[in-house]
Amino acid sequence: xxxxxxxxxxxxxxxxxxxxxxxxxxxxxxxxxxxxxxxxxxxxxxxxxxxxxxxxxxxxxxxxxxxxxxxxxxxxxxxxxxxxxxxxxxxxxxxxxxxxxxxxxxxxxxxxxxxxxxxxxxxxxxxxxxxxxxxxxxxxxxxxxxxxxxxxxxxxxxxxxxxxxxxxxxxxxxxxxxxxxxxxxxxxxxxxxxxxxxxxxxxxxxxxxxxxxxxxxxxxxxxxxxxxxxxxxxxxxxxxxxxxxxxxxxxxxxxxxxxxxxxxxxxxxxxxxxxxxxxxxxxxxxxxxxxxxxxxxxxxxxxxxxxxxxxxxxxxxxxxxxxxxxxxxxxxxxxxxxxxxxxxxxxxxxxxxxxxxxxxxxxxxxxxxxxxxxxxxxxxxxxxxxxxxxxxxxx
Amino acid sequence: xxxxxxxxxxxxxxxxxxxxxxxxxxxxxxxxxxxxxxxxxxxxxxxxxxxxxxxxxxxxxxxxxxxxxxxxxxxxxxxxxxxxxxxxxxxxxxxxxxxxxxxxxxxxxxxxxxxxxxxxxxxxxxxxxxxxxxxxxxxxxxxxxxxxxxxxxxxxxxxxxxxxxxxxxxxxxxxxxxxxxxxxxxxxxxxxxxxxxxxxxxxxxxxxxxxxxxxxxxxxxxxxxxxxxxxxxxxxxxxxxxxxxxxxxxxxxxxxxxxxxxxxxxxxxxxxxxxxxxxxxxxxxxxxxxxxxxxxxxxxxxxxxxxxxxxxxxxxxxxxxxxxxxxxxxxxxxxxxxxxxxxxxxxxxxxxxxxxxxxxxxxxxxxxxxxxxxxxxxxxxxxxxxxxxxxxxxxxxxxxxxxxxxxxxxxxxxxxxxxxxxxxxxxxxxxxxxxxxxxxxxxxxxxxxxxxxxxxxxxxxxxxxxxxxxxxxxxxxxxxxxxxxxxxxxxxxxxxxxxxxxxxxxxxxxxxxxxxxxxxxxxxxx
Numbered sequence: 001x002x003x004x005x006x007x008x009x010x011x012x013x014x015x016x017x018x019x020x021x022x023x024x025x026x027x028x029x030x031x032x033x034x035x036x037x038x039x040x041x042x043x044x045x046x047x048x049x050x051x052x053x054x055x056x057x058x059x060x061x062x063x064x065x066x067x068x069x070x071x072x073x074x075x076x077x078x079x080x081x082x083x084x085x086x087x088x089x090x091x092x093x094x095x096x097x098x099x100x101x102x103x104x105x106x107x108x109x110x111x112x113x114x115x116x117x118x119x120x121x122x123x124x125x126x127x128x129x130x131x132x133x134x135x136x137x138x139x140x141x142x143x144x145x146x147x148x149x150x151x152x153x154x155x156x157x158x159x160x161x162x163x164x165x166x167x168x169x170x171x172x173x174x175x176x177x178x179x180x181x182x183x184x185x186x187x188x189x190x191x192x193x194x195x196x197x198x199x200x201x202x203x204x205x206x207x208x209x210x211x212x213x214x215x216x217x218x219x220x221x222x223x224x225x226x227x228x229x230x231x232x233x234x235x236x237x238x239x240x241x242x243x244x245x246x247x248x249x250x251x252x253x254x255x256x257x258x259x260x261x262x263x264x265x266x267x268x269x270x271x272x273x274x275x276x277x278x279x280x281x282x283x284x285x286x287x288x289x290x291x292x293x294x295x296x297x298x299x300x301x302x303x304x305x306x307x308x309x310x311x312x313x314x315x316x317x318x319x320x321x322x323x324x325x326x327x328x329x330x331x332x333x334x335x336x337x338x339x340x341x342x343x344x345x346x347x348x349x350x351x352x353x354x355x356x357x358x359x360x361x362x363x364x365x366x367x368x369x370x371x372x373x374x375x376x377x378x379x380x381x382x383x384x385x386x387x388x389x390x391x392x393x394x395x
Numbered sequence: 396x397x398x399x400x401x402x403x404x405x406x407x408x409x410x411x412x413x414x415x416x417x418x419x420x421x422x423x424x425x426x427x428x429x430x431x432x433x434x435x436x437x438x439x440x441x442x443x444x445x446x447x448x449x450x451x452x453x454x455x456x457x458x459x460x461x462x463x464x465x466x467x468x469x470x471x472x473x474x475x476x477x478x479x480x481x482x483x484x485x486x487x488x489x490x491x492x493x494x495x496x497x498x499x500x501x502x503x504x505x506x507x508x509x510x511x512x513x514x515x516x517x518x519x520x521x522x523x524x525x526x527x528x529x530x531x532x533x534x535x536x537x538x539x540x541x542x543x544x545x546x547x548x549x550x551x552x553x554x555x556x557x558x559x560x561x562x563x564x565x566x567x568x569x570x571x572x573x574x575x576x577x578x579x580x581x582x583x584x585x586x587x588x589x590x591x592x593x594x595x596x597x598x599x600x601x602x603x604x605x606x607x608x609x610x611x612x613x614x615x616x617x618x619x620x621x622x623x624x625x626x627x628x629x630x631x632x633x634x635x636x637x638x639x640x641x642x643x644x645x646x647x648x649x650x651x652x653x654x655x656x657x658x659x660x661x662x663x664x665x666x667x668x669x670x671x672x673x674x675x676x677x678x679x680x681x682x683x684x685x686x687x688x689x690x691x692x693x694x695x696x697x698x699x700x701x702x703x704x705x706x707x708x709x710x711x712x713x714x715x716x717x718x719x720x721x722x723x724x725x726x727x728x729x730x731x732x733x734x735x736x737x738x739x740x741x742x743x744x745x746x747x748x749x750x751x752x753x754x755x756x757x758x759x760x761x762x763x764x765x766x767x768x769x770x771x772x773x774x775x776x777x778x779x780x781x782x783x784x785x786x787x788x789x790x791x792x793x794x795x796x797x798x799x800x801x802x803x804x805x806x807x808x809x810x811x812x813x814x815x816x817x818x819x820x821x822x823x824x825x826x827x828x829x830x831x832x833x834x835x836x837x838x839x840x841x842x843x844x845x846x847x848x849x850x851x852x853x854x855x856x857x858x859x860x861x862x863x864x865x866x867x868x869x870x871x872x873x874x875x876x877x878x879x880x881x882x883x884x885x886x887x888x889x890x891x892x893x894x895x896x897x898x899x900x901x902x903x904x905x906x907x908x909x910x911x912x913x914x915x916x917x918x919x920x921x
Contacts, residue, residue, distance in 0.1 A: 033745075034497045034499075034500065035496070035497060037478060037480075038478075038480065038748075038786075041475075041477050041478070041786070044475055044635075045475060045477060045635050045786065045787055045788075046786070046787070046788050150788050153788075215793075215794070216788070216792075216793025216794040217788045217793055218785070218786065218787070218788045299461070299462065299465065312524070312528055343476075343478075344470050344475055345464075345465075345470050346461040346464045346465055346470075347465060388470065
């Protein structure tokens with residue numbers, strides 16, 4: 001049976017579309033309304049409220065908590081200050097990515113880690129001989145993401161503290177209309193936004209408080225379809241869609257290193273010891289084989305493919321998640337894994353893995369497009385990720 | 396000594412800015428001169444009442460070309476267009492008709508009024524889509540002159556002819572009907588539901604002193620289907636922050652490529668030496684040299700005021716004098732303490748987030764026109780309303796709202812002329828009409844701004860207050876816009892160009908005239 005999240009009673013009442021999907025064994029809304037369109041726009045213009053409770057969450061406590069996490073992830077956890085949040089991947093012994101998520105330093109010896117896949121066993125295996133306690137709080141901790149230009153104004157209505165000082169990738173403890181929470185300035189939309197972590201018991205109370213406080217600011221409960229478009233615009237990857245966890249890969253070529261996923265910046269080789277270090281140190285000597293890039297499909301090329309058949313261009317209304325070949329120089333240069341039409345940018349965009357020699361910004365490639373049952377190729381250009389990066393995200 | 400600027404653009408309306416941005420992007424040194432204290436022309440956002448921001452004049456983004464959005468990187472400069480979800484037509488009997496974007500929802504609602512119309516709607520949509528596809532290439536085209544023997548025009552006509560032949564006879568005939576019929580007659584062929592026909596036909600009369608039964612109004616029905624062709628479903632929408640943000644994004648793009656924009660700079664005349672334009676003279680006497688001058692002002696102001704008849708052929712002057720403006724619409728902007736409660740659907744909800752149209756029947760619209768025809772504003776006018784604050788919190792304080800009401804008819808040539816008292820009487824007619832459908836609106840009004848065609852002319856310099864820089868009627872479209880022989884963004888004066896809505900393809904916050912003009916200028920090896 002699928003589980004429901006602590007917010008489900010409210011969400012079920014609002015989910016007019018009856019469009020549900022699974023996330024980590026939970027049932028979550030794909031969209032609330034018949035189309036996800038308004039939910040998507042709310043992310044960029046007002047504020048969208050997402051239930052992100054299905055994330056896996058672990059609290060790591062003890063004298064060696066920092067040491068354990070520093071040993072597991074690629075970034076330097078020991079230097080994280082209290083209240084700092086790190087986005088980071090973690091790897092297997094051969095330097096291939098297992099998962100990506102966040103590590104938040106709640107106190108000197110207390111951390112919360114979030115992951116897309118279950119990670120308790122991996123943490124425990126790496127904790128041998130360390131003085132730590134690892135607790136799986138996935139079910140007992142509920143979480144909401146409030147994302148969009150008015151996220152701060154709404155939260156400030158109900159918060160007992162000043163949010164103006166809360167910087168990007170920092171967190172603080174607070175009470176929201178009396179409900180104890182931690183608020184992190186994080187998110188998966190590439191916009192101004194916050195994630196709110198709380199005891200599941202207070203979930204509905206907090207939901208109601210936010211909906212009430214946000215009414216004048218256009219707060220909009222939003223589902224996964226809207227989130228998917230926003231995260232592609234933000235150039236953010238998704239496990240099982242854009243990469244395969246080394247834990248699940250059946251063959252070697254399915255695995256990726258952080259360098260191949262554009263996460264080289266998270267690999268801190270100054271650290272003496274962490275899982276996968278020697279393989280990553282070796283790989284850092286060379287150009288990675290693959291790069292993870294943004295692609296912008298050329299509109300005239302796309303329009304031309306349809307015009308040949310007397311059709312107007314047909315564009316996907318929602319983001320797609322599948323492997324789509326990309327070509328350059330007469331060979332298959334790589335493949336796109338997520339894409340869609342950005343209503344904001346008026347661009348057809350995709351996230352793609354390209355062999356490094358084709359991955360420089362500005363390189364012209366082609367992407368496969370099925371037009372009236374036939375496989376065609378549309379011109380595309382390698383562009384920087386993120387596609388959309390408003391100043392308010394960090395400002 | 397070579398002049399400091401490659402081009403001066405007179406007027407910082409959205410087309411002028413688009414033109415300037417493209418010229419600057421191509422490496423040209425460009426100066427935009429705007430008479431008002433802000434850029435945007437009719438596409439401006441102003442805080443008319445403390446805390447309430449209005450798209451004072453134009454209020455929706457209709458067909459802003461997606462290639463302009465991409466090529467000028469407007470989203471990076473703050474542009475975000477929010478789709479209009481629906482159109483609500485409240486009726487006097489307490490019922491209503493809402494057209495929805497969602498197919499099933501729309502069909503079910505229509506079927507409540509007419510099962511036949513619900514079915515016909517699909518076929519109508521398909522047909523209009525095909526027709527819009529047939530017409531679309533014309534929008535991006537510099538119109539060829541059929542009377543010219545210039546190879547460029549012959550080639551253009553050949554291309555146009557080939558395109559029209561490619562449509563097949565059935566579609567070509569349909570296109571001829573659309574070009575000549577009235578919107579009411581055309582829609583009568585398809586539908587029986589009055590509010591549906593009336594609401595659809597209203598798009599054919601906007602900005603024009605014509606009624607839904609006037610021939611030639613059917614053509615504009617196509618406009619609603621144009622956007623879909625660009626894959627930009629929901630091409631009609633609000634700009635986040637109001638329509639001023641469209642202008643500001645384009646201005647920011649232009650500046651990013653080095654264009655200079657001066658506000659509070661009124662051009663008195665275009666300097667013409669030996670048959671060519673070589674600069675402008677400002678009202679305060681300042682003269683600025685440029686290799687060419689591009690006017691975003693309408694044809695009458697450009698030629699009859701800024702250039703002057705003495706520099707122009709007499710026939711051309713006559714043609715520009717005949718070019719019709721006849722402003723026919725006004726605007727009422729309301730700051731509201733609470734949302735309007737429509738008798739038909741008293742609860743809040745999705746129906747308020749789209750357009751709201753007071754167009755219960757074709758007869759209602761035609762009667763509204765009858766009054767205007769004889770020099771009065773409509774006592775029960777056609778209203779096209781939106782409440783942008785429901786989607787964009789930046790428009791009003793939390794819990795408060797702004798309502799933008801486009802009103803037709805308000806004839807420029809009002810019997811006795813427009814006075815302050817007449818303006819307020821016009822505002823009262825609008826509010827009274829609205830209150831017949833949403834009675835709470837009178838007590839909800841915190842502030843009211845009423846704009847007549849005379850105000851539009853005075854504030855923006857648009858002749859006779861016409862929002863499209865001249866009526867979008869067939870005799871002044873395509874190669875006849877604004878006049879035969881000057882339809883290619885050029886003018887009888889060498890190095891003087893036009894880039895405003897008074898050129899093909901015309902009005903709406905579309906930007907096509909500005910982009911086409913820039914292409915014509917750059918194509919010259921400028």
